[in-house]
Amino acid sequence: MADPSSYRPAPGQIPDSPGVYKFRDAHGRVVYVGKAKSLRQRLSSYFQDVAGLHPRTRTMVTTAASVEWTVVGTEVEALQLEYSWIKEFDPRFNVKYRDDKSYPSLAVTMGEEFPRVQVMRGPKKKGVRYFGPYAHAWAIRETVDLLLRVFPVRTCSNGVFKRAAQVGRPCLLGYIDKCSAPCVGRVTPAEHRELAEEFCDFMAGRTGAHLRRLEQAMKDAAADMEYERAARLRDDIEALKRAMEKNAVVLADATDADLIALAEDELEAAVQIFHVRGGRVRGQRGWVTDKVEAVDTAGLVEHALQQLYGEESGEAVPREVLVPALPDPVAPLAQWLGERRGSRVDLRIPQRGDKKDLMDTVRRNAEQALALHKTKRASDLTTRSRALEEIAEALGLDSAPLRIECFDISHLQGDDVVASMVVFEDGLPRKGEYRRFQIKGFAGQDDVRSMHEVVSRRFRRYLSERQRTGEWEPPAEDASADGASADGAPEPAGGPLDPETGRPRRFAYPPQLVVVDGGQPQVAAAKRALDELGVDDVALCGLAKRLEEVWLPGEDDPVVLPRTSEGLYLLQRVRDEAHRFAISYQRSKRSKSMTAGPLDAVPGLGETRRRALLKHFGSVKRLRGATIEQICEVPGVGRATAEAVAAALTGSAPAAPAVNTATGEIIEEEQ
Incomplete structure (x- = not known):
């Protein structure tokens, strides 16, 4: 400290x-x-x-x-x-706010030529109007189903829309008059956009004008003895009224306000927000926060308002924002909200009347949310804390290892050797900091030498970054004294830690504990790598798969944790995650090698003979080491083709592996 x-x-x-x-x-x-x-x-x-x-x-x-x-x-x-x-x-x-659940919203994609009504979750996008959030997706679909009678806006995906336009037939909703079928030209883009705008106006609370217009149209149709049209308008009016009944009237008509209430204790706080539009509750959402800083109710309110309205495409700021406490001073926050809205925003505490009663309802929801959150989360937090304490006690650490890094090696009979590094912080995976390595040279012939190389590269990069920031001076004989990593890998552009922004770069932070997948040999190799680099402030252990034994460097006997130990369970999770990450990378490289990219350029070699060559030799690497006579043994491959294959493989360098983003994890490859 x-x-x-x-x-x-x-x-x-x-x-x-x-x-x-x-x-x-x-x-x-x-x-x-x-x-x-x-x-x-x-x-x-x-x-x-x-x-x-x-x-x-x-x-x-x-x-x-x-x-x-x-x-x-x-x-x-x-x-x-x-x-x-x-x-x-x-x-x-x-303060870090977390949504206690994923709330769906009703979205209208006004940025498209033909706006679409759909249910959306996640971050807000530009060009999309949002209504809600709602507690359940089915509530949105029920509302939309009622409104499509009156506002037949398209709800189909882009693929369905294009397919209908190609065949010249609308989907089922077009036949039952719940879609205006712009895909087949029943309405023009301008007419469809007008329908979408009327839909948005109705959802925004401007319901009275639409109802009055429909009622007048119904009376006119009846006066003209167009009874079928009048009956349809009557049904449309009933559908709109049923949609409106789903949102309870809580305030005076035309009232637009957001009500924010909190329930808190010494460690956590729950925030509940009711969105009132046109006097009706149009949406509800809740957040939970860990009070990691000393902050009062007014400070929590300020952070909640920043979270709610801060994003460029965040919630629209209403005319009134009702809160349980006002930050001091309140003028800057009110001015900021006014700039977000484009006009004055009334930020205040309700004192009496319907708004005070509704604020009490929001507060009760916040109290229930906090109680439910504690019930669900207490066990998980306690378990993770106990696991970290058990690991620290078993390994003789001074404090709990809040950051754990685990390394694993994966290969297929010595081919396509790769390694993975996964990161756990506070007992949870930090996928944005996962890394993967390609093992080069002779180190890939066994796991021990591969582990030594990977740990060396990881911590050599860390020391290089410390050197860049002036926190460490390498000895004169250190091969990385010139700022480049000793394994020949180039430094990332811009350096590991930008001195202007402070953004973390690749291997910027050291762990408290390094876990290797393996037993005593792998631990010894990792320890030798740390000693060679002079890293002596990082604990090290290995987890062997056979008996789930924990090996420490320099010890002849392993540490055996009880099978019911939460610490052992956490180490197993870390090890299994490293193994999964390494296997997924190794499989992607194997699949890439099986496609035999270098063979694509061989003249006269088609897909059938390429597959025959790979099936015969098993991999491109083995094919590259074969003689021309051995290649000629493959059925259908003559000597001229064999010579062309040998020349292509000898003169081409292995392609650099592409970054695999299929898992959604933000990763970088160490070359």
Whole structure:
């Protein structure tokens, strides 16, 4: 832990003006972002006697190793910059909101030529109008099914739409008059867009005008003795009224407001939001947060508003935002909301009447959400904490290993040798930091030498990055003293840790524990790699598959954890995840090699003979090592073709493996 006085700015160095500040740890990671009306007063409060600080604040300032700040002109600019930095750096000590479930929304893709109505989840997109979120997707579909009688907007996918246009026949909804069938030209793009806009107006709460227009049209049709048309309009009116009844009237007509309520304890807080449009509850959502920083109710409200309205394509800001507490000062936040809306926003605490009663309802929902969250999460949190403590106790560590990295080797009879590195933080996988390696040279002939190479490359890169940031000086005989990794791999462009933004690069942070898949030989190889690089502050162990024994370097006997141990279960999860990740990469390389890319350019060699060659030799590598006479033994391959194959394989270099993103994990390949 760092002493805050060691990095405290000199007296008078901090400006007395609005701004945003960042605390960084010893590795350059941003651990906390905050804003202040006066940077001097706010930062000075962090450097008092640590015994008098809030426990979470004390943890933050002792974790940090430096502080920096940026001066801005107004408090509104500080609010905007703070939100941008929190989204960019994801600091561990800032409030982190998590949706307690994935809420669906009703979306209308107004950015398309023919807008489409559909159910959407996940991040918001530009050119799409959203309504909700709703508690259940079936509730959206019931509402849409009723409204399609009146507003027959297309709901089909792009594939169905194009196919219908090609064959000249609409889908079933077009035949039953629940779609205007723009795919076959029944309506023009302008007419279909007008239908979509009317649909959006109705969903936004402007229902009275549509009902009055339909009622007048029904009366006119009856007066003209067009009774069938009048009957259809009557049914349309009933459908709209049924759709409106699904949203309870809670406030006066034409009231647009968002109500935000909280339920909190010392460690966590639950946020519930009701979206009221046209006096009706149109949507509901909830968040849960870990209170990793010392923050009061007003601060939680401010963070919730940033989360709700901060994204460029986030929720539309209504005329009123009702909250349980107002941040101090409230003017910058109200001005920021007004800029997001484009007009004045009334940010206040309801005191009486229907709005106060509805706020009590939202608060009760928040209390229930917090109780449910604790019930579901307590066991999981306790189990992970106990697992980390058991690992620390079994391995003799000073503290729980919050960051664990595991390495595994995978190959097929010595071919296509690869390795994986997976990362677990706080007992959970951090897939964005997974890495994979291609083993080169002779190291791929056995797992032990491969493990030595992989661990060396991982920590050589780490030391190179520390050297770049000035945290470590290599010895004169170190092969990587010139800043390049000793295994010949080029440094990533821009360096591992951008000094301007502080963004983490490839192998920027060391683990507290390295786990290797294997027994005593693999552990010894990894230990030798660490010793050669002078890395002595990282614990190491291996997990052998046969008896699930934990091996420590230099020990003749393994550590045997009980079969019911949560620590053993966590180590197994880490090991199995590394094995899965390595196998998936190895299979992708094997599949790529089986397609025999170098053979595609051989003249006169078709698909049938390419398959025959691969089936006969098993892989391109073995085919490359075969003689012309051995190639001629394959049925259908003559000497001229064999010579062309041999020449093509001898003169071509192995293709660099492409990055496989099929799993959705953000990974990079170590060349």
